[in-house]
Amino acid sequence: MxxxxxxxxxxxxxxxxxxxxxxxxxxxxxxxxxxxxxxxxxxxxxxxxxxxxxxxxxxxxxxxxxxxxxxxxxxxxxxxxxxxxxxxxxxxxxxxxxxxxxxxxxxxxxxxxxxxxxxxxxxxxxxxxxxxxxxxxxxxxxxxRTALDRRELEVRLQPIEEIESGHVAGYEALVRWTHPQRGDVSPAEFIRLAEETSLIVPIGDYMLERVCDVLVELRRRGRKPLPFVALNVSARQLDDPGLIDRIIGHVRARDLPPNRLKIEITESLVLDQERIGSLLARCHAVGMPVALDDFGTGFSNLGPLLTLDFDQIKLDASFVRALDRPRGRSVVGVVVAMTRALDCDLVAEGVETREQREALHRLGCRYAQGWLVGRPQPLEQVLNG
The missing domain is CATH 2.60.120.10 (Jelly Rolls)
Structure with a gap:
């Protein structure tokens, strides 16, 4: 062993x-x-x-x-x-x-x-x-550290569905670790540990490289239209001034359409408007979209959305769970209207039931992500699916 x-x-x-x-x-x-x-x-x-x-x-x-x-x-x-x-x-x-x-x-x-x-x-x-x-x-x-050096961390892809057509439009890339003795280690455990140390930076670079290779393989397999793949970027990674150059470099080295790699940042980072504004400007300059993740869990006002031009907003799962209540549906309806006014797409996270998906469809939400759509899948399963 x-x-x-x-x-x-x-x-x-x-x-x-x-x-x-x-x-x-x-x-x-x-x-x-x-x-x-x-x-x-x-x-x-x-x-x-x-x-x-x-x-x-x-x-x-x-x-x-x-x-x-x-x-x-x-x-x-x-x-x-x-x-x-x-x-x-x-x-x-x-x-x-x-x-x-x-x-x-x-x-x-x-x-x-x-x-x-x-x-x-x-x-x-x-x-x-x-x-x-x-x-x-x-x-x-x-x-x-050893698992990272041995390239043992795995990429899992969770599908994101276009609700209207029912087709998979893209995936979110998630990192997973199977320990040789402990088995599957909870992502919450090892990602939190990585964020406490400098490990999140090389793990982020590893995921960037793997995600770009995933897009190359999807293109080689003839997937049309080529789905997007969303990659999470942490606060510690954003402290690295060379991050965006490396992202752009990987995309260009593989001759990938920049709009197929989507950068995701969490809502809590938006309070640093200067840094996030710079990230958005550099990504948009090369045609790379940026998504705001976990919307509704971070900042308490909508002011940052007046100046930060996100391409996609991901609605936190807590709002999806509230769709069985009139007040919950009203709040989600307001978010749908807001994203339309801002000219950005809305992805509802944590969709687990058909009733939730139908409610989102009626409200005009474009995308759904969650166990109803599909759990995180190994690359081979995605390629052969």
């Missing part, structure tokens, strides 16, 4: 005293000896076991390793990149507590041993539930 961990046999050297601090480890199983060479003597400082951190002290202060680590028994370790520590230490994060607790406990244990005490080095097992949660987050982040 594939694993994100590294295996060491008994006697294997993990790192040597004086080595550069290129990362740390989380011990999943096995025992590890920590030793130093002083005054010509091999001196054992202690042992580490499952649930403990190894090698983090040198990473925290960016100093050479002060001890040697060697496997006493067969060991399974999860490598933690040095960059992860740097990011965590620069932020107010629960992980900082776990790292500093481990360092402090080990330091005190070593000091006690050197002064004649009996406390064991590195017995920094993280029993507190908060620290256990932080360690779980470190582990998941490391595994997510």
């Amino acid at each position: 594939q694993s994100y961990s590294e295996l060491f046999a008994a006697g294997d050297l993990i790192f040597r005293e004086g080595d550069p601090p290129d990362g740390a480890f989380l011990i999943e199983s096995g025992r590890i000896e920590i030793s130093t060479h002083q005054f010509g003597e091999h001196r054992v400082l202690g042992e580490l076991g499952p649930g403990m951190l190894l090698g983090e002290m040198a990473v925290i202060d960016d100093s050479p390793r002060t001890a040697t680590a060697r496997a006493l028994t067969p060991c399974r370790l999860t490598r933690i990149d040095a960059g992860q520590f740097a990011e965590r230490l620069a932020s107010a994060d629960p992980v900082v507590r776990a790292l500093l607790l481990s360092q402090l406990t080990r330091y005190r244990s070593a000091l006690a041993k050197l002064t004649g005490g009996v406390e064991r080095v590195g017995d920094a097992r993280l029993e507190d539930h908060r620290d256990a949660s932080a360690i779980g987050k470190i582990r998941l982040e490391s595994e997510l």
Whole structure:
């Protein structure tokens, strides 16, 4: 079975005293000896076991390793990149507590041993539930990085239907992760983690590349008209000044019609009107549409829509669920009229029943997305459907 961990046999050297601090480890199983060479003597400082951190002290202060680590028994370790520590230490994060607790406990244990005490080095097992949660987050982040490097993240395509004709007009691209041990990881869990770190940027680039390849394959298979594919862009991605250039570059490199790639941003980002206005201008200059996602959940006034020229508005599923009430239908009707006045399309999200789709049709909503239309599908299913 594939694993994100590294295996060491008994006697294997993990790192040597004086080595550069290129990362740390989380011990999943096995025992590890920590030793130093002083005054010509091999001196054992202690042992580490499952649930403990190894090698983090040198990473925290960016100093050479002060001890040697060697496997006493067969060991399974999860490598933690040095960059992860740097990011965590620069932020107010629960992980900082776990790292500093481990360092402090080990330091005190070593000091006690050197002064004649009996406390064991590195017995920094993280029993507190908060620290256990932080360690779980470190582990998941490391595994997510590895999955991204191995290109194991999957693209799923959820169909968007034109209600009038019943035809699939396009898809929303969604990222999914199947962990080799845990199975399917909730997108809410790993996407939130990615957004807390810099991981959302390379994941976004990975999705951009994959989505453009999807459009190429749909074109090669003769899909006419070529459906659009919507790609979500997060706030952290928008902080990258080179993002739009990369998007345009991928589209042009594949000779794709720019209007087939649709950029989606969430409503909460619209408050930064200057940044979003610049995004809209650059995308529109090359014919690339931009959609406003989760409409109705973010800003409390409609002022931004007076100046920001979106091509599509996606109505949050909470409004669709309210269609069985007169007041809910009235509100959706107002949104339909507003989008017509703004000359942009409306997509209703979370459509799960025929009654909801029929109500949307009567109100004049153009597109529907949700489990009634189709769940997120693997690429091969879309291509062969």
